[in-house]
Amino acid sequence: MTGRPAPSLLPPSLRPPLALIAVLAALVVVALGVLYSGHSEPGAVDRWIVPPTADSVRPPWRQLALALDFLGEPAGSATVIVAGVVGCLLMRRPRAAVLVAVGAGTTVGTTTLLKHLVGRTIHGPGNLSYPSGHTAFATALALMAALFATDRLGLGRTAGTSLVLAAGLVAGVIMGWAEVGLGAHYPTDALGGWCTALAVIPATAWLVDRTADRLGDRTDGRTADVGRPGHR
Helix, strand or coil, X not given: CCCCCCCCCCCHHHHXXXXXXXXXXXXXXXXXXXXXXXXXXXXXXXXHHCCCCCCCCCCCHHHHHXXXXXXXXXXXXXXXXXXXXXXXXXXXXXXXXXXXXXXXXXXXXXXXXXXXXXXCECCCCCCECCCCHHHHHHHHHHHHHHHHHHXXXXXXXXXXXXXXXXXXXXXXXXXXXXXXXXXXXXXXXXXXXXXXXXXXXXHHHHHHHHHHHHXXXXXXXXXXXXXXXXXX
């Protein structure tokens, strides 16, 4: 007798639109990376959005920006990830717990790798800036939470895709504002971080689903064999 299959992290109805979005986001990440490879100055778009490397956030908004920035630092991000994993386990959603841990780690790892490959800097040599890891991390958390909510609410393709994109956009804009306002990143760094999460999280969710389904099939197969007459 087999148990009830665990719900997918990436519902079948959302796979086509999110796959397309992930591909487009990856192309943007690559294009911006090539465009700003080795640069140490803001581009034309960056100058148009905000004065270059300006610490433009003033109290009381500065305190909010600093609090948001802390969430992307090692101590803050670790706390958020642990809380997310524990919350998913308490709600008996082990796949979601795995996604939180693996998705966040993959997103941060991808941005770190891209920073070294692109080599764009801000405030002098050694301060790699593209893409923004803080923006990618915040966006990734929002995307994972939205995928979980889509399943819980039973949303269809249009509503589910809209929720995922809206959550990712809001989180990306808020964290991007904090990072750019504090002078830690150029606006295009924030855009690159946002697109990195859009590319990584759907792919990671699909891989977690595939792995969990395969492990479940093997377990069900062994259970069926044990239940057969004459099995030893």
